[in-house]
Amino acid sequence: MVDDHPITLRGYELSLNEFSDRYIFEFHKAHDSAEAIELIEKNETNFFHIVFLDIRLPVSDNNSLINGEELGVKIKKTIPSKIIVLSSISDTQRIYSILNNLEPNAFIIKTEATPELLLEAIDHVMSNKEYYSPKIKKLISIQNSQDPTLDIYDIKIMYFLSVGEKMKNLPNYVHLSIASIERRKKKIKAYFGNNDATDRELIETAIKKGYI
Numbered sequence: 307m308v309d310d311h312p313i314t315l316r317g318y319e320l321s322l323n324e325f326s327d328r329y330i331f332e333f334h335k336a337h338d339s340a341e342a343i344e345l346i347e348k349n350e351t352n353f354f355h356i357v358f359l360d361i362r363l364p365v366s367d368n369n370s371l372i373n374g375e376e377l378g379v380k381i382k383k384t385i386p387s388k389i390i391v392l393s394s395i396s397d398t399q400r401i402y403s404i405l406n407n408l409e410p411n412a413f414i415i416k417t418e419a420t421p422e423l424l425l426e427a428i429d430h431v432m433s434n435k436e437y438y439s440p441k442i443k444k445l446i447s448i449q450n451s452q453d454p455t456l457d458i459y460d461i462k463i464m465y466f467l468s469v470g471e472k473m474k475n476l477p478n479y480v481h482l483s484i485a486s487i488e489r490r491k492k493k494i495k496a497y498f499g500n501n502d503a504t505d506r507e508l509i510e511t512a513i514k515k516g517y518i
Contacts (some may be wrong), residue, residue: 307358309376309392314416317357321421328425338364339371346384351386356428358457361393361404362516365465369479372465372518376458378408388431391499392416397515399497403455403484412437456497456517460490462510467505 307315315335322331334354336342346354359381361374371377390412394446395401405413411431414423418439425490430437440444462480473477478489495503498511 307333307375308342308363309358309360310337310363312337314360318424319422321419322428324421325425331429339366339374339377343371343375343380346381350385354387356431357381357387357389357405359389359391359394359410361391369466372462375404375408375461378410382408388412390414390427390431390437392419395516396441398445399409399455400516401442402453403457403461403517405442405446406455406456408430413437413442415441454493456494460494461512461517463487463490464494464509466510466517468512468518 307318309315310316312335315337319331319335320334322329322333332397334345334349336345357378359378360372363374363377364373365372372378374391374393378391381387381389388411389408391404391408391410392402393401394416395404396415401413404410412427414427414437418441427437427439450507459480459482463476466476466479467473473484473487476482478482480487482490491508493499494508495501498508498515500507500511503511509518
């Protein structure tokens with residue numbers, strides 16, 4: 307279970323322990339990406355069946371992982387765990403980007419999470435079925451799967467701009483050429499519906515929508 311709020315992790319643990327007659331749980335907790343990677347590397351051969359993953363995690367010390375979404379992608383490449391996203395993000399565009407980029411086995415809005423709903427999600431993913439909480443189901447029903455989304459590179463560009471990095475330095479962090487980064491900036495502006503947005507306006511929108 308990965309979340310930067312210890313009380314949240316404790317809440318999940320207490321909730322799931324109500325169903326000890328259904329499953330025998332062994333919990334491993336991480337409060338940031340570095341702790342999560344350390345746990346996963348120690349358990350690659352005896353991997354975790356399920357990873358509860360928050361999206362809004364602190365940026366890793368070396369800036370290699372800027373949020374839980376990127377951590378989730380790395381986890382999926384490392385071990386065959388089922389990923390259940392639990393997030394407080396409510397912006398429709400942001401949620402759809404997470405679904406598209408990470409393709410989690412389950413996605414739950416934290417305000418909808420109850421012990422019974424968590425158990426239902428576990429039942430589904432352990433049976434190789436997807437699970438979405440009611441608000442996510444509603445989004446999926448109205449969202450066009452062909453609609454554009456922002457990927458990890460786009461989000462990294464916005465993050466590094468938000469912490470004051472200059473455009474000329476972004477290739478060191480995003481590992482794309484300046485030309486590619488400029489094209490992506492134009493795409494991000496169009497995605498947010500403001501082709502003339504300044505970097506500051508772009509960052510403000512990204513923060514408001516939960517991208518950074």
